Amino acid sequence: MIARFRITVLLLPLLALLAGCDVPGTGPVARPPAGTIDIPISVDAAARRFVSVAERVEPVAERVCRRDAPDLNCDFRIVVDDNPQAPINAFQLVDKSGHPVIVVTVPMIAYVQNDDEMAFILSHEAAHHIARHLDRRRESTRAAALIFASAAARGGASGAALDTAARLGAVLGSRVYAKDYELEADAIGARIARDAGFDPINGARYFERSPDPGNRFLGTHPPNSNRVEAVRAALR
Incomplete structure (x- = not known):
């Protein structure tokens, strides 16, 4: 079940779901190691952090979207997949009404270690829409x-x-073009996160805890080092 979030509600329903998640680490942002998630802060704090970060990132992502892709629907909706057994994951899609949707799983919310990581992940997914990656x-x-x-x-x-x-x-x-799309989303997302008041360099440290996919032929994700460099280059 996907619970509607839209930047204002879904807070308390998360609290019970964040405890004791044990999921495989798969997802388009990066792939953390499999096994039990070590939640570095309290369940309550993890949920409140997510809401607080999302409230700051969404309006900036919308502003960048309206500036760089004015013909797109830029009314982002952020939702939470409330299945505690879902993988550590975040992804972007477009719903039937044409709204861009950013979906974040409960285990992902539990896994991130700070506001900067959460902001970078949300900004990265918004960037996929702004860069028209689904259409391309x-x-x-x-x-x-x-x-x-x-x-x-x-x-x-x-x-x-x-x-x-x-x-x-x-x-x-x-x-x-999958690797190119990821690097482009990293670069655009880094600037969105920065403009929302977060540190994208610190946010990209998320990759330090993620297995490196390497530079596989027709792989879906570039090497982690390339992604960190894309973030640094975008901020220079």
Whole structure:
């Protein structure tokens, strides 16, 4: 179940859910190690910190969105996935009404160590919308699927073989720019977090506690060192 947050409510419902989470560490922002989460502050403080940070980040993200992408819907909605068994995760999507939505799981709220990390994560997800990454990935996926299917058809493929080629193209198309999108979101997010009054350099220390994905071919995330450098470069 996803609980509506919209920057003003959802506080007390989080308190009982934050205790004793044991989840695998997967997610688009970074991947902390698996195992029991060590909550560095009280459950009450973790929930209140999230609300406080979100209230400061959202209006700045909206202002940057309206400035840099005025044709987009910039009315961000921040929601909490209240499943305590969800992975440590945060991601961005667009709802049926066209509003950009930032989803943060309860284990992620418990895992972050300070306001700067929480601000950087929220800002990073807002940046994905501002940079139109969902639309750009969708276009790349469709184009690659069409290219692969056309090539297969010219080679005489049909039926299941044609479908397989299209699916392979779609997978490759969805990943070819994935690392670039993450670095772009890190850079834009760093500036949003800074303008909201947080320290993005300290926020990016989140990666120090996350397994490094390395520079895998068609990987979905760049090396952690590249992400930290993207933050530093954006703030120079």
